Amino acid sequence: MNDNGIQNFLLWAKSRGVRMNGIKPTHIDARGIGITGQKIMEIPEKAIYSLRSIPTSISSRLPSDIPLHGLLAADLALRSPLTDSPWMKLLPTQSNFTASIPLMWPEELQEFLPRVAYSILKRQKNKFQRECDSVTKAFPSLDQSKYKYFWFIVNTRTFLYETSDMENYSWEDKLCLLPGADLFNHSDDGCTVTWWDNDGYTITANRTYHAGEELCISYGQHANDFLLVEYGFTIPQNPWDEIGLDEVILPKLDSAQQGALAEKGYLGEYKFHAERGPCIRTRAAIAEIQRQVYPNAESEYQVSDTKCDILLKDLLRELMKVANEKLRRLRELQIGEKAHQDLLIERWEQIQQIIVKKINA
């Protein structure tokens, strides 16, 4: 059936009282016709807040290499082009951020983050501080905490934005704010966000939703450590979740082994994914450790899956002890808000669940 056929069918169905809200029949490859979601939101070019929206009175006073993230935050904090609007009244408050965003927590609590999350936090802290220093140097009356608030508004609400004239921009500068579309929460399998070059964005339902059911988009294939630091939440059943093994692997490697791994570009950032298992870096490190036990094995490929699995389970048991101890101390802790402790406890319990699943497999 062609599109005319579908249109005629829709008119006929409508005359019989059939109502379709937010969905329509569509040709779906080999599966013939199926029902897909309609456009549920359109954001035209003129509603996009991006580099082009920033006046030279702001940008010319800042270093030319300041990332767009820092520039957008400066514009929002200084000029309030959107902040006096009804959009602003809907945004999270400072106290929402203080409860959820680890960079705003007491430092003693940040140290309870899993190592992977803590590394992401350190990079984020450095990036924020560099941009904050540039902006407050150029605009000394701007309060640091006000700038930090808007920096996180940008951090938690931007979309990837790439027009044909932005090819040479660094990926960091290909972003924009979309007031309205930024109200979608994240799920690993959400509605589709499409950018039509020089025209605007459309968001399309990915499946049929029940009336009143929340529609989400996906912020990307992120593990929970990333979601926690960048957005202030984790999701319970996250298919992209993985756990870091650095704190149990690195102490087992002597300097020669570390050198061998560094040569291959495999020193550190060891991950284990609940479904996919150890990443290639982890396998290479396990092979190095195995060589202490099986000195004749020459490459990671010579270490059998079974031997790798036995050592992996030992490493996971060690990580379990770390998780147990963190949870014990967290439950007794008197610093910070309950929301901070809840988020940390939730994350360590997710780590425990991934470990238990593997050990019992």
Ligand SMILES: C[S@@+](CC[C@H](N)C(=O)[O-])C[C@H]1O[C@@H](n2cnc3c(N)ncnc32)[C@H](O)[C@@H]1O
């Ligand atoms: C782009 S905004 C989404 C709209 C936001 N909920 C609001 O009230 O404006 C992103 C923020 O929403 C929250 N969020 C998004 N998805 C979430 C989820 N699946 N679970 C918990 N919080 C979520 C987090 O605070 C995140 O930083």
